[in-house]
Amino acid sequence: MANAALSRTQGQLAVTCEDAIVQVRDIGKNYGDVEALRGINLEFQRGKLTTLLGPSGCGKTTLLKIIAGLVPASSGEICVNDKVVTGPGPERAFVFQDFALMPWATVMRNVGFGLELRGVPAIERNRVARRYIEQVGLAGFEEKYPHELSGGMRQRVGIARAFAVNADVLLLDEPFSAVDEQNRRKFQEDLLRLVDLEKKTFIFVTHSIEEAVYVSDRIVLLSPRPGRISQVIDPMIDRTASPDDIRRDAGYLNTVEEIWQGLRQYAE
Incomplete structure (x- = not known):
């Protein structure tokens, strides 16, 4: 199996994709005096799985719930299928952690x-x-x-x-965090099968770097609070390879390590 290629985007520039189904435009969120998110600009491509990854408290779940229409933004707007989100809608489905x-x-x-x-x-x-x-x-x-x-x-x-x-868009908030490692790996493989089968758009939150690299077409790294886009990574992994081959591949392992090096400064 060839090593996975890796592309990167850094900073607060908008991240654009062809055929975007979800558009996040200059989103900010405050909880009283606490600024949770600042200036988030993203586009999520139809039929792909994008993971939000970052240190605890960076606003991953908050952003997911704003996209779902469960939490209002303090500034900016979300568009799904070119319509501004004002609350929950049938084109989005949320999978809760609990x-x-x-x-x-x-x-x-x-x-x-x-x-x-x-x-x-x-x-x-x-x-x-x-x-x-x-x-x-x-x-x-x-x-x-x-x-x-x-x-x-x-x-x-x-x-x-x-x-x-x-729903066109499935929003998953750490869906595998409550299961053991063996089941977690099986769920990851099942998720990839469903992504391929259903052709839906997935926005996925996890704390696991390995999980993010394994399941994602794109990974968005958020900075510590206030959450901002610090880096976007496209782990170009050969999905036709077996799960074991992917997890042993040098490209996969190097991508995991590179993300860890970028996040380790935020580890408590």
């Missing part, structure tokens, strides 16, 4: 709940829900309740629910 499942509902109903809110008939929403339950490896668990599932399985339910509503 699963956010309904404890009284089965896996089937949890996955189909977004469709239920839209008034989709039961037969159709169960068909769609069953499809994504199978896609995330939970076939046979349709009638189980969240308390009967492991943490990793509950997170799979959350991911299936996000896919079921057929």
